[in-house]
Amino acid sequence: MQAAASAHRLHLFSPFASPSLSQPLAKPCAIRVRNPAAATVRMALREDGPSVAVVGVTGAVGQEFLRVLSDRDFPYRDIRLLASRRSAGKRITFEDREYTVEELRPESFDGIDIALFSAGGSISKEFGPVAVERGTIVVDNSSAFRMVPEVPLVIPEVNPEAMSHIKLKGRSGKGALIANPNCSTIICLMAATPLHRHAKVVRMVVSTYQAASGAGAAAMEELVQQTREVLDGKEPTCNIFKKQYAFNLFSHNAAVLPNGYNEEEMKLVKETRKIWNDTNVKVTATCIRVPVMRAHAESVNLQFEKPMDEDTARQILEGAAGVVVIDDRDSNHFPTPLDVSSKDDVAVGRIRQDLSLDGNLGLDIFVCGDQIRKGAALNAIQIAEKLL
Known part of the structure; x- marks a missing residue:
């Protein structure tokens, strides 16, 4: 999938977005272009960016992932929106492009550099290691891996050193798990x-x-x-x-x-x-x-x-x-x-x-x-x- 070119602000119509992978998105996402003149620059910046997958995109945190990615101009090369079979096929408009939500499968992580997971602990336990095996760095929002000794548990302003050994560049296709702490x-x-x-x-x-x-x-x-x-x-x-x-x-x-x-x-x-x-x-x-x-x-x-x-x-x-x-x-x-x-x-x-x-x-x-x-x-x- 092609990433968006312009700098936009994402707006989610529904304040009651579904919280889980199994529940559907209430309404599609829409965007407002902030600065159309910046489109060419934004595209150039993203050419060398990572490919990103959002797992549980139809949930409340999944939708917030999209909002934050847009607000912070995260330099992704392309983005893949993943959810359960029940939500697959839904259309989400994100940064001036319409995407089809894909069913979460092991092959969903082929070619993906970073996967943002927020689909519940059972989904993370099943698909997190699968993504890592395929070379993806997984940032998991569930409690599934937080207390695993070798998995970094990170708040960037607090303990960024815990993940200092994990980088995209020079990783030779190796995947890794990083856990998001409890809110x-x-x-x-x-x-x-x-x-x-x-x-x-x-x-x-x-x-x-x-x-x-x-x-x-x-x-x-x-x-x-x-x-x-x-x-x-x-x-x-x-x-x-x-x-x-x-x-x-x-x-x-x-x-x-x-x-x-x-x-x-x-x-x-x-x-x-x-x-x-x-x-x-x-x-x-x-x-x-x-x-x-x-x-x-x-x-x-x-x-x-x-x-x-x-x-x-x-x-x-x-x-x-x-x-x-x-x-x-x-x-x-x-x-x-x-x-x-x-x-x-x-x-x-x-x-x-x-x-x-x-x-x-x-x-x-x-x-x-x-x-x-x-x-x-x-x-x-x-x-x-x-x-x-």
């Missing part, structure tokens, strides 16, 4: 890592407030439906979650493990240790679903090895890549999910000394990030950019 981990560590580098975090307590979009388009639709039903005095429809979501909150729906933590909470524990390359850091988490449509919020308490005052912390965070500080005490203005929805940066505020610890050894911060954007698609494409 909650990415959002948390974007804010915590700059402080960790300065004073070393020895213990971190995280409480998350996670949006419906983290559970996919069907959960978003159900939240809208339940809100209408409750306001109309009707019994709410509970198909995605087993309890009322509208005007309510509850423990994250991930499976609860024998230790009492759910899988989402343990991802924060295990992934932080791997990304920071520190098996001794103490992490505990409580993950909660809240009736917010998009973007997660997190309350993070940090205990340091050496003193860290709040003014120094604020200066560090103001200079951190991918972070914006919203911390106006006078007007009680701090980060909210709406501030970061569809935005690249993670917002941090409520920066204050932990009064329960003496000697400036603790801080509290409040973080918000778009878990579809930076928590998934953007982070994966930033990884892909590191490969170039």
Whole structure:
């Protein structure tokens, strides 16, 4: 397939794009040309670019992959859009060209340099190794490979060195796997890592407030439906979650493990240790679903090895890549999910000394990030950019 020539901005008509490989795209994608005069330059830049496959393109993150590729002018040579047999044959307009969604098969990766996966863990486990065998570098958004020791788990602003041995050029056709961390981990560590580098975090307590979009388009639709039903005095429809979501909150729906933590909470524990390359850091988490449509919020308490005052912390965070500080005490203005929805940066505020610890050894911060954007698609494409 031919790549697009011009610089465009992708617009997705449906806010409730399907979250999984098996569910169809609600409506086709459309684009608006930003700068038609740049078309020739864009084509020239892409001639030597990689061939890219998007696996799970009809899902919410798959659609966000396309949006981010366009927004960041990722220099692909050509692009292949892949999904399940059920979605194969659908037409998607992307950067001034119409593409046919192809059924995901082993041969789909022939000639593909980079594959962006967001189709669920079972699909990743089945097709990720197949793609690698065919010489593709796979950036996987599922949890399938995150804790595999030899697979890098990467946040580009945090630990790019973990994937420094993987490059497109000079790889002699060798494939590789790179894992995208869980969205909650990415959002948390974007804010915590700059402080960790300065004073070393020895213990971190995280409480998350996670949006419906983290559970996919069907959960978003159900939240809208339940809100209408409750306001109309009707019994709410509970198909995605087993309890009322509208005007309510509850423990994250991930499976609860024998230790009492759910899988989402343990991802924060295990992934932080791997990304920071520190098996001794103490992490505990409580993950909660809240009736917010998009973007997660997190309350993070940090205990340091050496003193860290709040003014120094604020200066560090103001200079951190991918972070914006919203911390106006006078007007009680701090980060909210709406501030970061569809935005690249993670917002941090409520920066204050932990009064329960003496000697400036603790801080509290409040973080918000778009878990579809930076928590998934953007982070994966930033990884892909590191490969170039």
